[in-house]
Amino acid sequence: MTIPDLGNPSTYVPGFPYDEVAALRREAPVAWIPEPASEGFDGGPGFWYLTRHADVMAAGKRPDLFSSEEGGTWVRNVSPQELAIQRQAMLNIDPPMHSQMRKIISKAFTPRVVAGMAESIDTHADALVASLGDGGDIDWVEKVSSELPLLVLADILGIPSDERHLLFDWTNRMVGFDDPDAVDKRSYVSAFLELFAYARKMTAEKRANPTDDVWSLVVNAEVDGEQLTDDQLDRFFQLLVIAGNETTRNMLNGALVLLSENPDQWDLLRDDPSLMPSAVEEILRMFPPIMQFRRTCVQDTEVSGQQIKAGDKVVLSYAAANRDDTVFENPDTFDITRKDNPHVSFGFGTHFCLGSGVARLEGRTLLTKLFERFSKIEVTGEPVRLRSNFVNGITELPVRLSI
Numbered sequence: 001m002t003i004p005d006l007g008n009p010s011t012y013v014p015g016f017p018y019d020e021v022a023a024l025r026r027e028a029p030v031a032w033i034p035e036p037a038s039e040g041f042d043g044g045p046g047f048w049y050l051t052r053h054a055d056v057m058a059a060g061k062r063p064d065l066f067s068s069e070e071g072g073t074w075v076r077n078v079s080p081q082e083l084a085i086q087r088q089a090m091l092n093i094d095p096p097m098h099s100q101m102r103k104i105i106s107k108a109f110t111p112r113v114v115a116g117m118a119e120s121i122d123t124h125a126d127a128l129v130a131s132l133g134d135g136g137d138i139d140w141v142e143k144v145s146s147e148l149p150l151l152v153l154a155d156i157l158g159i160p161s162d163e164r165h166l167l168f169d170w171t172n173r174m175v176g177f178d179d180p181d182a183v184d185k186r187s188y189v190s191a192f193l194e195l196f197a198y199a200r201k202m203t204a205e206k207r208a209n210p211t212d213d214v215w216s217l218v219v220n221a222e223v224d225g226e227q228l229t230d231d232q233l234d235r236f237f238q239l240l241v242i243a244g245n246e247t248t249r250n251m252l253n254g255a256l257v258l259l260s261e262n263p264d265q266w267d268l269l270r271d272d273p274s275l276m277p278s279a280v281e282e283i284l285r286m287f288p289p290i291m292q293f294r295r296t297c298v299q300d301t302e303v304s305g306q307q308i309k310a311g312d313k314v315v316l317s318y319a320a321a322n323r324d325d326t327v328f329e330n331p332d333t334f335d336i337t338r339k340d341n342p343h344v345s346f347g348f349g350t351h352f353c354l355g356s357g358v359a360r361l362e363g364r365t366l367l368t369k370l371f372e373r374f375s376k377i378e379v380t381g382e383p384v385r386l387r388s389n390f391v392n393g394i395t396e397l398p399v400r401l402s403i
Contacts, residue, residue: 006049006315007035007075009389016291016392018332021320025051030306033315035076044077047294047313048306051320053327053344055303059295060316061349063094068351071296075315075389089235091351098350101228104221105236106354108156108214114357117152118365121358124151125366129373135401137380141394145252146245148366152358153244157237158213159202170195171245172395174238192238199237200230214240246391247289248359253383253394254287255280255367260379262334269336270371279336280363285343286334291319291392293351318344319392376402 004020005011024031029052035044050056059066072078072086086092090101107113128147132138150164159167173191206216218236221227228236259266269279297312308314322343323331346356353359370377380400386393 003031003033005036005038006033007044007047007389008038008041009387010038012291012389013385013387015385016319018319018323021051021317022323024049025320025324029055030303041076045313047075047315048303048308049315049317050303051317051324052304053321053324053342056316056318056321056344057348059303059314060347060351063098063350065297065299065301066295066314067094067298068092068295069094070298071294071313073293073295075292075294075313088231089239091239095350100224101232101236102354104218104228105214108217109354109357111357114361117155117358118361120155121148121152121361121365124148125369128366129369132373132401134403135374137398137400140256140397140399141249141253144366145249145397148252148362149245149248152362153241156214156244156358157202157240158206158211158215166198167241167245171242174242195238195241196234199234202237203230203233243353244355244358246393247353248362250289250391250393251284251287251359251363252366253397254289254392255283255363256377256379256397256399257383257394258283258286258334259377265334265336273368273371275336276364276368278338278341280360280367281341281343282334282336282338283363284345285322285328285341287392288318288322288343288345289392290345291390292317374401374403376400
């Protein structure tokens with residue numbers, strides 16, 4: 001069995017290596033993956049790679065054993081200075097502090113609040129589809145999949161909609177750190193500085209004049225009687241910008257790729273729009289916006305009989321778990337009628353994505369309206385993929401829209 005270099009971002013440029021990882025799941029479901037040196041990377045200590053749905057779920061639900069805070073959530077190790085910065089973000093901390101911070105943001109994403117967003121999402125989707133006119137050849141990412149999440153995110157954060165492309169630019173530069181074609185190191189660093197400066201400006205405005213948006217709620221909330229620090233708020237803003245933008249964008253990109261590759265499912269969905277909710281879940285299963293998260297083992301333990309020592313890196317492969325044939329029948333088949341679909345694309349347990357309801361609503365709304373407007377939507381060329389071992393990203397996708 002040939003084990004791909006799963007720590008190398010270049011491995012994922014052609015797409016996630018599903019066939020190789022399926023073989024790994026059958027023969028070594030808890031596999032040790034070396035980290036050899038590669039271009040721009042001096043090499044690393046290696047990591048345990050979990051590919052079974054049950055193992056990924058079990059490890060992800062035990063932050064006391066598998067920490068997000070100890071080494072961060074990126075596959076590759078970062079410097080102590082960078083790790084200290086990352087730990088300001090909720091994504092890279094463990095309970096109890098994680099639980100306290102989560103209480104603040106969770107109030108802004110309750111089912112009732114999400115339902116209340118439906119009207120504005122519908123309005124944004126109508127305007128976006130109308131802007132496409134009679135269609136033609138477009139870059140789907142530029143014209144469609146990036147636009148709706150940005151408009152919705154601007155509403156959530158309470159920022160002017162005409163400043164939404166600042167969020168797009170910062171996100172691209174921050175998540176493209178492993179892709180020299182997407183961003184250089186100087187641009188990567190400056191994105192953080194620009195975003196944090198903007199966040200501080202927004203924080204001052206929302207404290208002086210509170211409104212009913214999410215950022216107003218966050219900056220004026222208290223954790224154990226104290227407001228979040230400026231550094232914590234910077235990282236909160238960063239998390240909201242990336243999570244509310246990049247993940248939804250790539251869910252919509254995945255939708256076009258999968259539906260174009262499976263025209264029978266396209267026709268089925270067009271004939272029966274009531275299948276849209278299950279179609280969105282299947283899109284998420286087959287094209288998870290985030291492929292995997294790293295954890296660090298903090299005490300000796302075992303997973304499926306494999307001994308794992310304190311200090312070892314452990315990578316939870318969401319993409320692999322979503323294709324586990326002990327959980328999903330015909331796991332490599334795109335089936336929008338799939339009834340039992342416990343995919344892990346939005347996480348679970350402590351780090352379950354709070355914005356998942358918004359992302360699902362955006363996907364259902366926009367795809368429905370596009371189908372109503374255009375009789376044919378086809379991918380006309382190969383997608384340009386982001387070089388990343390974290391984000392399942394597409395940066396360009398040529399598409400033809402026909403009335």
